[in-house]
Amino acid sequence: MPDLDQILNRISSQMHDSDDWGEVAGYIPELADIDPAQFGIAVATAEGDLHAAGDAEIPFSVQSITKVFTLAIALGRAGDQLWQRVGREPSGRAFNSIVQLEQEQGRPRNPFINAGAIVTTDEVLGNRPPREALAEIVQFVRSAAGSDDIHINDAVAASETAFGNRNFALAHFLASCGNLKNPPALTLGTYFHHCALEMTVRELAMAGRFLVDAPGLPRLVSPTRIRRLNALMLTCGHYDGSGDFAYRVGLPGKSGVGGGILAIVPGRASIAVWSPGLNRYGNSQKGTEALARLARAMDWSVF
Amino acid sequence: MPDLDQILNRISSQMHDSDDWGEVAGYIPELADIDPAQFGIAVATAEGDLHAAGDAEIPFSVQSITKVFTLAIALGRAGDQLWQRVGREPSGRAFNSIVQLEQEQGRPRNPFINAGAIVTTDEVLGNRPPREALAEIVQFVRSAAGSDDIHINDAVAASETAFGNRNFALAHFLASCGNLKNPPALTLGTYFHHCALEMTVRELAMAGRFLVDAPGLPRLVSPTRIRRLNALMLTCGHYDGSGDFAYRVGLPGKSGVGGGILAIVPGRASIAVWSPGLNRYGNSQKGTEALARLARAMDWSVF
């Protein structure tokens, strides 16, 4: 077996070889002001080890990666009934497109595009006050990661609200189609807050272990559900770059606009990478590249 | 010349021959509860006469017909600069579609679909408090109609706000594209209120005279602008039924979801009809039929 620490260090170093870091997300100051030339990676193995390299101690905004956690919670609450409100097909569109939502009459294509994640958030919210739902989400992530340090960055959530016109459009559109149980502002408030969770790649790799399905790792959902979550991550986890990610990396993964990616090697490992510059699909440029190299080096692929 | 009163009475009577009144708009209680089996018609001529038949004394919610008045005011304020924010092409879509708005990056196709009317309202609103802008709109309509009785129905405006998720989606989408100068709630508040103007067909026919361009009638905008407003009404005034209306009636016209239609015979007359049941395009069913008959009987067509 190859030496994982050595590989991670080499990849981390290689990431600095070229200056093409991509573009940081520009829609809120908290993300726009981040230095793109950063890279961190961490791997939590089925054996219980944690390996890391690069900027592995810097917390970043996980953003859409929380959609995996909220989906797991929503499925726990609603079961397969959830699929009446949201589909599970790749969208073939940008993450925040409203076109498809109109064509499909308010049923988002999958839970990982923004509209779909607003619906799963609405399901998690239920009839509770937002702070109770948020407490459950934070607790789920902390349990998964085994760390009570993980928290929500309120300044980021406030910025998301202030600059969130596109998401407000999506939420009101969902409401106009009868696919929102709570007022748009309430559901969106919850959504913006859980997207503002901050973690280091160490914490994120730890938090992803519940999707590895290996003995000794935290068991938060059933094996069948784990497989389904991984299937959704593989087909829909990178928006309109999901096919490309599957082709190049070959692992289930979920990206966030903050530059993080969580990838799962079923039965083997949970991987977190972070590099804030994004490619044209809105996924971390160096993060994707690093995962492709790691998967090749470790012979990790589901295919 | 045919006897206009006789023709109007005959048409009004014929409208009751069949029971196919169409469907009243169902999205707010104030409209959903209206009896569809009503019909009124009025014609204000270039000679200064007013002829009416049927339910000509019942005030109804003019809804989208006010888009003509706000467009006239917006053009007065912004001139041709307005066309940088909104196009003037038929949409080929439903009145409240958001698909096209995404494809055209936030520039609505024309000022008569909802998104376009929200933009013109935003232009009329400017930096003023909404009540000042609304006062100007009401004053414009009253001047055009020569009647101070015309007013806004606040209950309708409140209902529009309460059930206005689709319009909120449009407004937030416009804002996300940078095509709204005011906060969505402020512009929409103004929009919902001017759409809640109430008039009888008598008042509406009088109010439409400023588009006839004849000596002795109120002159609120220049002859060139009148022609252009009429051109826009003909190509875009009936949403995705505009081609059909041009084909069957042959006059510039603007419909409202309250069942009213304002049609203009350039140089000759301003016509208002009202019948609350709508056809599949969202335009008054009996109103369209009556206008087709009146145009044929009077040999009124721009073609």
Next chain:
Amino acid sequence: MPDLDQILNRISSQMHDSDDWGEVAGYIPELADIDPAQFGIAVATAEGDLHAAGDAEIPFSVQSITKVFTLAIALGRAGDQLWQRVGREPSGRAFNSIVQLEQEQGRPRNPFINAGAIVTTDEVLGNRPPREALAEIVQFVRSAAGSDDIHINDAVAASETAFGNRNFALAHFLASCGNLKNPPALTLGTYFHHCALEMTVRELAMAGRFLVDAPGLPRLVSPTRIRRLNALMLTCGHYDGSGDFAYRVGLPGKSGVGGGILAIVPGRASIAVWSPGLNRYGNSQKGTEALARLARAMDWSVF
């Protein structure tokens, strides 16, 4: 009344003031090789006069303008049944778009976009050999123009066939939806040939007189049908620039990719312009400009 000859000469001269002639159509050599810096205009009046200026003796490929003549013939053959195969709403799309055709399940939006004109050609073709249908079309145009010189340019038709992949795609798509009675190649052969009709602006202005509806002019279709043809030209005659043309010119018109435009002043005149450079909608740039000036100078507008 203004002196029409003087106005036409002035406009023709003004057209040469700027060098922005637009781009000639580049998809077949016969059109791509034409010098864009040409302009001709002709007006046939209700009084029976013919006025012309500029390059009024040069035959050009009328292309889509023949769609008006074939529509008139198709309506004569099928009556209102034609509207079951083709709509009459503006398309909000480019002239050769196939997107809308799929969304509307093979029923083209109107008879003036390519797909719609292929359907009307198919109707005109009927069960006859193409040369019989073409003979009827040519005879119709010659009768309208009062000239036997008008002919089809076979080289253009051959080029259209050789470079006609987009139209073949449209025709096969229509066939796959069951909206073509003849094999695609047969209908398209007829279509490419009638689009290859050549006329001077003098001949085209004469040919357009049947749409003016004035005593003494050729009467080829009924007054009701004339109005409807004009209505369709106004709402749909300039593809996705129809609203703009109505706004700026205010007359029913039909453009062709060869740079010609036929415009009708109901009861007054038939106007033909030609300048081969096109604007971004695919309509003659100088031709549109000249019509706007002529309409203003003569106070010709339907509005």
Next chain:
Amino acid sequence: MPDLDQILNRISSQMHDSDDWGEVAGYIPELADIDPAQFGIAVATAEGDLHAAGDAEIPFSVQSITKVFTLAIALGRAGDQLWQRVGREPSGRAFNSIVQLEQEQGRPRNPFINAGAIVTTDEVLGNRPPREALAEIVQFVRSAAGSDDIHINDAVAASETAFGNRNFALAHFLASCGNLKNPPALTLGTYFHHCALEMTVRELAMAGRFLVDAPGLPRLVSPTRIRRLNALMLTCGHYDGSGDFAYRVGLPGKSGVGGGILAIVPGRASIAVWSPGLNRYGNSQKGTEALARLARAMDWSVF
């Protein structure tokens, strides 16, 4: 390890428990006339065994499943240059949609929708006569399956041509965008013929072994390419039902309108199922159900 024969027999039997066989493809007589109440399944293992149950000896039209073989050949000829002509993202559309093709300017979303497969066929065709390209394709499949019995059904190919208007539309559209090297009729002839390959599930399971990547199995492409082909099958192999298939079955797979599905368990097995009735996505209804059961019973999933 479970007894595979026993499991296959049980599944085959269970498939006959309900009468909901789905609808056979109706667009050509050769498929429309097939009795839907048939089911066959075969598994070729990495150990070199072949297990089968049900209607495993009946040849059926593999149709789109050949897209996997032609893609493998096309990648062998063009390498990664192929991706300049075709994408690798899920389409979010029906298999024969032309909408997306227009929006993406003639570059099909992936090689498994019809438009994409026409492009890969065009690549395989190259400058050769179609029969040479077809000979290579047939030889590839025979080598993969280890059987010289596999052949093309010419009657099916002839029917595809006769009823192939939608595919002709796609091919001409591709040609109009410059994305076809050969004349549409030539490329389509090749396409229709390789889609008309016939096999039994036994033969298809054998033919699929080259995607398993296990010692002792035929090695026709490199391990890296195998992974990528499997990735494409998982994300795009079931048209707009790909997400659902990944969710329910969890294996790379490619379906054909003839009712066959080829699924791969990387490193373990190649599975072929056949049942001619299709679900609403155009994929075999009982075939999908059987694969879900088999995957569960054998604990076969890539996730």
